[in-house]
Amino acid sequence: MEIRPLLETNCLACHQSEVKLGGLSIQSRNEAFATSDRGARIVPGDPDASLIYTMTAVRHGKQNETMPADGILLTEKQRALLRRWIEEGAHWPTGDDGTLVPLKIQPGTV
Numbered sequence: 001m002e003i004r005p006l007l008e009t010n011c012l013a014c015h016q017s018e019v020k021l022g023g024l025s026i027q028s029r030n031e032a033f034a035t036s037d038r039g040a041r042i043v044p045g046d047p048d049a050s051l052i053y054t055m056t057a058v059r060h061g062k063q064n065e066t067m068p069a070d071g072i073l074l075t076e077k078q079r080a081l082l083r084r085w086i087e088e089g090a091h092w093p094t095g096d097d098g099t100l101v102p103l104k105i106q107p108g109t110v
């Protein structure tokens with residue numbers, strides 16, 4: 001799953017099973033592929049219908065005071081990688097192999 005490091009580094013701090021900002025966890029495959037009130041999160045083959053891609057067009061997450069005040073915004077290169085991964089079928093292993101690991105917060109920063 002080539003997209004794993006990108007998601008772990010950029011998204012998982014706010015979107016993990018224990019945190020779930022915006023009601024979204026992408027820590028496990030089942031959570032990431034669930035449909036929310038806003039629509040489908042991942043539609044294999046169709047990035048423009050996938051919230052996990054379309055949300056990265058906007059800087060979001062500002063509401064959370066403990067997170068960077070300017071919110072998350074991927075680079076064009078990162079968005080292109082995410083787009084291609086969805087276009088190519090959004091391969092995401094099941095079970096433990098498909099469970100992401102949030103980055104550890106560095107000691108001393110909290």
Ligand code: HEC
Pocket residue numbers: 007010011012013014015021022023024035036037038039041051052053055056060061062063064067068071072074
């Ligand atoms: C700084 C915290 C933070 C980070 C980092 C972050 N998000 Fe979010 N995200 C939020 C918050 C808060 C919401 C809900 C409010 C909003 O819509 O802005 C949200 C909402 C979403 C939603 C809509 C959820 C739904 O199902 O309705 C998606 C999809 C999403 N984020 C994807 C991502 C992706 C993909 C990344 C990584 C590239 C990411 N987010 C990184 C805080 C964050």
